[in-house]
Amino acid sequence: MNLQTAIDRVSLEEAVALAAALDGKTDILEMGTSLVKDYGNLAIEKIREVLTTSTLLVDSKTIDEGAYEFQQAYRFGADIVTAMGAASYDTLAACYAVSQAQDKTMMIDLLEVNEEKMHQIADFEQAIYALHHSVDRKDKQDTVASVAEFHQKFPQIKRLAIAGGIDLTQAQALAKQGLIEIVIVGSKITKAAEPIQAATQFMEGIQS
C-alpha cells in the first residue's frame, strides 16, 4: 500500500516547505484543493520544483471542462489529477483520454457517488477510484468495512484509494486487508507536531 499525504489550507510558502520536507517520506504528495483554488497553477509549479522522489497529485476535483483542467494540471507538473465521480460520464471520459494520452494517471473521487452512478463510471480501467468521506459530513464511517463492501460490489475495479480522516490504526488495518492501493492522509500528518515523524510512522505502519 502507498501513502498519499495531503497538504491543505496553508500559505503557499508553508506548502512548499512542507512538500520539500515530505519529499521521499511519502509515496505521493497531494496538493490539496484549497491550494488549487487559493493559488492556481503557480502552486503546482512551486511544489513540483521541490519534489525529487515523491509523486505529485493535484486534487483538482474536476467536474466539468475535463480536458482543459487535466491538460493544465499536467502541463504545470502533476503526475496524478483528480476528477469527481459526480461529473458526467463524458467529462470523466475527457479526463481519462488526456491522462492516457500523456501516460499520466486519473484519480476518480467518489465523494457523494451512489451505487447507481458508480455502475455507470466503473470502466476506466487504469484510473484509481478513491472512496471519500466528506470532511463536512457529520456522520462517520467504518473504513475497513466500507472498502470490503465496495470491493464486493465492484470487483472489477483494481485500483482503489481511500480518504477522509484516516488515522494510523485505520491505515494499518487497511494495509492488512490488502484491497487498497493508496491511503490518503491529511491533517493526521500535516497538522501533527512533527509532520515528518508522523509520515514516517504511517509509511512504516502500512508496510506488510
Next chain:
Amino acid sequence: MNLQTAIDRVSLEEAVALAAALDGKTDILEMGTSLVKDYGNLAIEKIREVLTTSTLLVDSKTIDEGAYEFQQAYRFGADIVTAMGAASYDTLAACYAVSQAQDKTMMIDLLEVNEEKMHQIADFEQAIYALHHSVDRKDKQDTVASVAEFHQKFPQIKRLAIAGGIDLTQAQALAKQGLIEIVIVGSKITKAAEPIQAATQFMEGIQS
C-alpha cells in the same frame, strides 16, 4: 431577467481587460472555474479591482470544504460564489451559512443533479439554483422546456439561473417565459468578434 457573462480559459491579463470592458455592460460578471484553478484568489482580487458596477460571481464549483472555500472567495471580493448541488447536504449547508452570515449569495450548480438529490437540497431559500448542461456532454437540451419542467417539479424554488451554450434566441425565449432570474452566457459573448456589442445585444434582448 439578469445577464451573467462568464469569462473562461484566457490569461489573467485578458480576463482583467475583458472584465473592465464588460463592467456595467452585464449585470453579473462571472470569473469562470478555469480562472479559479489557473490563478487562484489573485484573479478574484484583480477582477474585483476593475469592477465598479457589475456584480462579481466566482464559479468556485465547491464540492467539499464548503466553509473554507466560500470564506476565501468572499474575502478576496466575490459577491456570489457557486457550490455544486452534487456536494453533500452538509457541504451545501456550510456554504449557505457563510453566505447568509456575510449577506452574500450562494449559487447552487445543478450539473448532474438528479431529481432525487434535488429534493434533498431544495430548502436553501435565498440561494440561486442554476440549471446547467455540461459543456462536455454530447447530448443537447431544450432550455425553455427544461426550465418549465423544473419549475413544475420544484415550484418552491424562487431563484433560478440557467447555463450551458445559451444563445440570443434562447435568452430571449427565457426572458419571455419569465421563470429565470439569471441567464448565464459564456463564449457567445466573450468569444464574439465584438464582446461588448454582443453583451449589449443580450442585455437589450432580455429586457421585457
